[in-house]
Amino acid sequence: MSAMSYRPDIDGLRGIAVLAVVLCHAEIGAASGGYVGVDVFFVISGFLITEIILREIDAGQFSLAAFYHRRITRILPAFAVMTTVTMVVGALILTPGDLRSLGLSAVAAALSLSNVAFWRSAGYFDTDSAEKPLLHTWSLGVEEQFYLVFPVFVLALTRLSPPRRTAVIGVVLVGSALLSFVAVLASPKAAFYLVPTRAWELLVGSMTAIFMRSGRPPSLAPNALGLVGLAMIVWPILRYDSETRFPGLAAVVPTLGAALVIVGSARAGSPINRLLSAAGLVFIGKISYSLYLWHHPIFAFYRYVTQEEFKPGAQVTLIAASFAVGAASWRWVEVPFRRSYAKARHSVVFVGGGAASSLVCALGLGLFASGGLPQRFEPGRRQFIADNEAIAGEWPYPAACGNYSLSxxxxxxxxxxxxxxxxxxxxxxxxxxxxxxxxxxxxxxxxxxxxxxxxxxxxxxxxxxxxxxxxxxxxxxxxxxxxxxxxxxxxxxxxxxxxxxxxxxxxxxxxxxxxxxxxxxxxxxxxxxxxxxxxxxxxxxxxxxxxxxxxxxxxxxxxxxxxxxxxxxxxxxxxxxxxxxxSKAVAPYVARAAALGWTGGExxxxxxxxxxxxxxxxxxxxxxxxxxxxxxxxxxxxxxxLSCPITDGGRSSYRDSNHLSVASSLLLxxxxxxxxxxxxxxxxxxxxxxxxxxx
Known part of the structure; x- marks a missing residue:
């Protein structure tokens, strides 16, 4: 059976998704809900891998080794380069405590466990997520964990008739969706980060692939279907914000919208297909993975160094830098590795992929085990930073005493x-x-x-x-x-x-x-x-x-x-x-000021x-x-x-923006x-x- 033909409109949809994410993270007000671009990516991923798996199963050509071969050559090279460069840059500018955390994040990302790691570390006094350089890898963790299970799951269903196979996938989809709808109310961070509450979004893509393979025509005109779907993506990008309960029910709109676009734009030459196949949009879609990988570290390091909200000039510069680095990564990392190793032996790819992941883990563990390389700073500055990082981490109230998260x-x-x-x-x-x-x-x-x-x-x-x-x-x-x-x-x-x-x-x-x-x-x-x-x-x-x-x-x-x-x-x-x-988390600000050589204070x-x-x-x-x-x-x-200082005797008076250090609390x-x-x-x-x- 022939391979799936290339659909430029899907790359165009990828382009819309990554643009939404980048504009949202750049704090462009009109794209306050741009984080739904990740959900669009989930649907696209579910659609493509299901189409590939079912096509190869029907042709008697499916191989788990070949499937994971493709995943490794598609995902790992650009990821390994981005993560390594991020750690190197982090070693130049981060405080020891922040560099130590970055190392641990890199290990989790290399093991495809970022989503679990960030879920477990999320808490009431959590560091500003916008300053975590590898936070965006949580979505890669979700996809990679799904990739590990889904092909095996589909293979296990091959003995069933296609209708029954579809019914089983549908039941899992509904179960995951219901779990998400409940969890977003009871445990919102788990609902956001974990596979059981996100799998339904990828399975929407799977069901889309199954529907399109059935040959049944959509009930509405395809072009109208695609336009409705596009509106269902654009509307939450413009209307959702950080206060929207997400994913849950709110994720239904962009997720179903992405499915409708995939179905509605399938016919080449239709208006919606021509719109999504525009050269500029397709190019952005082609570089979307690298652009997604690189934009967040660039934004995070800028925030870290400047401790400022984004201004228009900075927004334009950072977005342009993200596109430049993303395009370079696609041109000189993604494409060459994918082409060079497309027909390599599976053992070569698996060993190479294992080596790359091991290198990232080794570097991350080194940063973690060293305590964030504190020897980068001379002794007096090192102690000053350590004292204030300790203040940022101190919280004397016993967890067993409070009612936070106890319901x-x-x-x-x-x-x-x-x-x-x-x-x-x-x-x-x-x-x-x-x-x-x-x-x-x-x-x-x-x-x-x-x-x-x-x-x-x-x-x-x-x-x-x-x-x-x-x-x-x-x-x-x-x-x-x-x-x-x-x-x-x-x-x-x-x-x-x-x-x-x-x-x-x-x-x-x-x-x-x-x-x-x-x-x-x-x-x-x-x-x-x-x-x-x-x-x-x-x-x-x-x-x-x-x-x-x-x-x-x-x-x-x-x-x-x-x-x-x-x-x-x-x-x-x-x-x-x-x-x-x-306006800032004071103790981290004081520690960073010392690490970066700032003078003066707030x-x-x-x-x-x-x-x-x-x-x-x-x-x-x-x-x-x-x-x-x-x-x-x-x-x-x-x-x-007439003023309230941030330090007392060189030590931060606050652990964050509004909670006192232990020493300051005793002054009361x-x-x-x-x-x-x-x-x-x-x-x-x-x-x-x-x-x-x-x-």
Missing amino acids: AFAAGGPIRYCRPGVSAMSWAGANSPPDLPKRGLILAWGDSNLEQLYPVFQRWNAADPPGGRQVIMATYGGCPPLLGLNSRTPGFHCGEFNRSVLQRALEADVETVVLGASWTGWIDGWSARHGDNNLCSWPGACTSTRSLEERLRLFREAFGASLGPIRRTGKRIVIILPFPTF RLSQEGYRQAFGHARFLLEEVAREYGAEVVDPSLILCEG EGALSAALAGRELPPRTGLSSNIGAMK
């Missing part, structure tokens, strides 16, 4: 409480320790901005004798600690959590309730642009609350519902005002801080007056005069004690912002 209470189960002490102690629901005091308890209720004060409460509990002042903590990272509010993040159950904590706060053994949260993020937005928040009301439909006025109204109501009952029982209330918040002016996040402060001060609450103002401790102990005693505390002075003091 047992969503089904009526208990939430977790924590009593900081010499050794952390946590319990669920009413199963409190028998030595917990029967009166005078301090209940600290909040999100991760309260969790950062764990060292203070740990000191208190360790210092006071049994029966004295004791603190218990109830926290849920990413949830506003007030009744009636929720996070829009899938899988969060803030409403149920806050309702349970309020009931605990009203019990007789609690004397004081301390509230702390990322108020600036929830009320003013996570940046000074106002509106970049993650808030919604609870119960009911969790819809976006973009309006500042709407958020202020929701918070006033939530404070009333939460503090009113507490105040009526005569308990003391302490509200921690917003922490100064920076300071947040008090005036700018109050202008950017003043609504939260004003509302909290108003609420404190209304409910007779004491307030703790971190800016009086963390800022000096006096202010918290004063608030509990109803006293005012004078501001602290003497902080330093000199990030150049490394020797």
Whole structure:
């Protein structure tokens, strides 16, 4: 049987997909949903490999060795070159900690496990994904894992009749899709990265190939079908954004759109076929793999070095550089290797592929085992970088204490409480320790901005004798600690959590309730642009609350519902005002400044801080007056005069943009004690912002 004839329209579709991804990653606003280009790639891949496998099976020519031979020569050479160059560049500019992480990412990528590695490393305090040079290899991991299983799966079905074989593939497709639809709500990162929740997209391509091989004509005119499919791809590129729950149901639109385009553009000479077969689009499609491989490291290193958002000039330059390097990779790496080894013995290709993968693994393991080559820096600078990287990684709050990612209470189960002490102690629901005091308890209720004060409460509990002042903590990272509010993040159950904590706060053994949260993020937005928040009301439909006025109204109501009952029982209330918040993750920024030889530092002016996040402060001060609450103002401790520095004695004051280092959190102990005693505390002075003091 003859080989599948070349379809330039599919390369044109590849061109659209990779353009969408590149423009999205370049932060071109009109392409905010360009990440769906990856889903289009999945459909194309599923279509092509299914067409090839079924055609060769029907001809009695299919060979697993030949299949993997083609995959290796198609994928591995350009990947190995890109990964090796990325590690070399990383060794020139990355801090030891970041270079160590890059080495581990390279090993995972070489083993086709990037998606699993990034899923396991994703967390509440995860590094900005845009600065991870090899993050984009997660999609290669998905495809390669699919390639390992799917041919064997199809071979196992060859004893079945074609209709039954199609039915089995369809059942697997539906099962994977349903799993994705559920997982995107319960475990969104797993839904994004893992094969079981992504396989259906490749299987849509498989079913497309099976349909086209059946010879049945489509129910609509092919050209109309293709145009509808193209619209189903373009619409999410323009309309989706980072807040879209994805993949799940949202992935259905571009995925089915890609299938419709493949079917509708099959007839040569049709309008949709001519559109997709345009020379420029086809060329972009031909270089799409190399362009995809190279664009993300280029973008990531630029972000890393400049620590700036993309500006128009940078966007144009970076996109042009990506095209140039991608085209060169296609011309001098992809094509020569594919042609040279197309008819080589399988053993030669497998040994060569194994050697290339082993080389990448060896280099990556070397970077990892060496700790990121810290000897690149002279001793004083090396220690300065190490100190600040350690601050970036420190988080004293025990994982067993928080309720982040714990959703047992969503089904009526208990939430977790924590009593900081010499050794952390946590319990669920009413199963409190028998030595917990029967009166005078301090209940600290909040999100991760309260969790950062764990060292203070740990000191208190360790210092006071049994029966004295004791603190218990109830926290849920990413949830506003007030009744009636929720996070829009899938899988969060803030409403149920806050309702349970309020009931605990009203019990007789609690004397004081301390509230702390990322108020600036929830009320003013996570940046000074106002509106970049993650808030919604609870119960009911969790819809976006973009309006500042709407958020202020929701918070006033939530404070009333939460503090009113507490105040009526005569308990003391302490509200921690917003922490100064920076535009960058401070500790990594300080470490990178040292590695790259930057001088000077970033300071947040008090005036700018109050202008950017003043609504939260004003509302909290108003609420404190209304409910007779004491307030703790971190800016009086963390800022000096008219500005808030990022370092204290050469060490970062923050682990990221809004969470304090352990040393800085302990500076608030006096202010918290004063608030509990109803006293005012004078501001602290003497902080330093000199990030150049490394020797």
